[in-house]
Amino acid sequence: MNKEKNDNNLILVTFARLPIFDAKKNLWGYELVYLSCDDKYIAPSRQNQTMTADFAAGTSLAIEQMLDKGKKIMVNFSQQNILDNLPYALPPGRTVIKITDPGPLDSLAPTLEKLKADGYQITVNWTHTTCQDIFEPADIICQDISGMGVPDLDCIYTKTVPYGALLLANRVQDQIGFDVCRRAGFSLFQGAFFKQPEDVSVKKMLSATISKFHLMEAMEQKDPDFSKLAAAIQADVAISYRLLSHLNSASFGFRQKIDSIKDAITMLGWHNLKNWLRVVLLAEVSENKHASELIFLSAQRGKFLEQICQDHDFWGFEPDSLSLLGIFSLLDALLNRPMGEIVKYLPLSDTLKGALCMEDNNEYVPFLKLARSFEEAEFDRSDAMMNQLGLDTTKVKLAYGGALDWANKFCEMQK
Incomplete structure (x- = not known):
């Protein structure tokens, strides 16, 4: 757990670490989701109002303790966070920047270009928008698959292919969901599916x-x-x-x-x-x-x-x-x-x-x-x-x- 202090009190910060797996079910990395211990969960869309450079620097220390070398970490940043260069507090080569408020990226494009050149990757949530330029810098496109069927997943894959990004399926709850998403073309998977038994049998206990x-x-x-x-x-x-x-x-x-x-x-x-x-x-x-x-x-x-x-x-x-x-x-x-x-x-x-x-x-x-x-x-x-x-x-x-x-x-x- 990371601790951050200001002039008035002690702010206690921790994270949920959500594992992300590849198509072979090997661990690819983690998404870290911020949780303030003395306040309610701060939604990613509002983190630009609360996230400071000191917090980001503290985060870097926390992840060095938490994560294996070579594993990716995905962290939410608002456009303002990115313009303030907060991602640079985290290690390049391992950090994936997840843009929490996708929209027109005209003012952000030079900063994203520099971040990518410096070894950072970009994740954007898939959204049905006419502003397609938000997907151009994406290395990963993330989709919440809750309630989706095969036709929906196939449609998303078809629409995202031109961007050359990996597709990440979020909220994959079971093995069936994993298999469906994998066949639809998704490359990365996040959700509770790995907590479920595979090929459950009543074979004799060793x-x-x-x-x-x-x-x-x-x-x-x-x-x-x-x-x-x-x-x-x-x-x-x-x-x-x-x-x-x-x-x-x-x-x-x-x-x-x-x-x-x-x-x-x-x-x-x-x-x-x-x-x-x-x-x-x-x-x-x-x-x-x-x-x-x-x-x-x-x-x-x-x-x-x-x-x-x-x-x-x-x-x-x-x-x-x-x-x-x-x-x-x-x-x-x-x-x-x-x-x-x-x-x-x-x-x-x-x-x-x-x-x-x-x-x-x-x-x-x-x-x-x-x-x-x-x-x-x-x-x-x-x-x-x-x-x-x-x-x-x-x-x-x-x-x-x-x-x-x-x-x-x-x-x-x-x-």
Whole structure:
């Protein structure tokens, strides 16, 4: 999360990072959508009134922490932002400028030409307008495909071909939508489709996967026998190797080498170690090519929901239960299996299992929906949900920013 200070108060800023995939479902990059933690979501069309050079410079620091080298970042800028040269605060070669208020670009054309020459790319939303010159500088043309059928998509492709730009399909919700858009000629895809299981089957669960679930069950005991637990973790060669390599890295800086899982529990503390192990176990059982992004989201959801619970103790929920709910909420996509089959193996209460299956009237389900609304930058929806749930909006937004940072740092250590 990025922090920016003015003369009067501290302005807290964070982002939703929306992954963008290519036609082979490889991660192409992210769109970063701005969210002020002490105010409501600022629509891109109004960001020119609030976005400053200091904010843009801070953004550059944030994305260097968040994103892998070589991945693109797409950031919204108004025409005025561009005339003020704010994109130059972000790294060329990686930054894609998304123009939020397309219109006649006569006054903007020289600036866009220079930006492109300096290594920046341009994205414009497709719009039915007689002012076609707005698409001339575009490297990418973006289209919200909500409610569109094949004829609509084919028509858009035909009309955009003369500009030589890549087509990005936004709000692709499922695998069917992805396939339809890909066949229609779209090259880039954004939406919740990657969170859905692919080729869901009821094939037999692998014994190695079941053993990981048994380890999870041992970890989630209220009063675990740490000697037995350490032995169980030590017996899993892959998990114990990753754990000990992680703890003996320079990022921890322990003076003496940690040679056993029992020592690791003592040095790191069980609560911290358990959070790490939960996410590592997800990585070990994953059968999805989007595993890295799904694991990031799982870690982020777990931390986000845990922090919400800690900040709103009047709900009576246990922070650890909310953490588990978030971490396990994408297991169906990670394993490409129905969630109803997976929950049979999970060390969870029936209520939490019902929430993972998105059962109606389940008291935990609104929290999963809230997490999804943040992830997908549906901030109008998240504001309404926070009000409905009686949550402190500033605390929730800060929790989201903190979870984003925590998940990013955690995933960095797994590389």
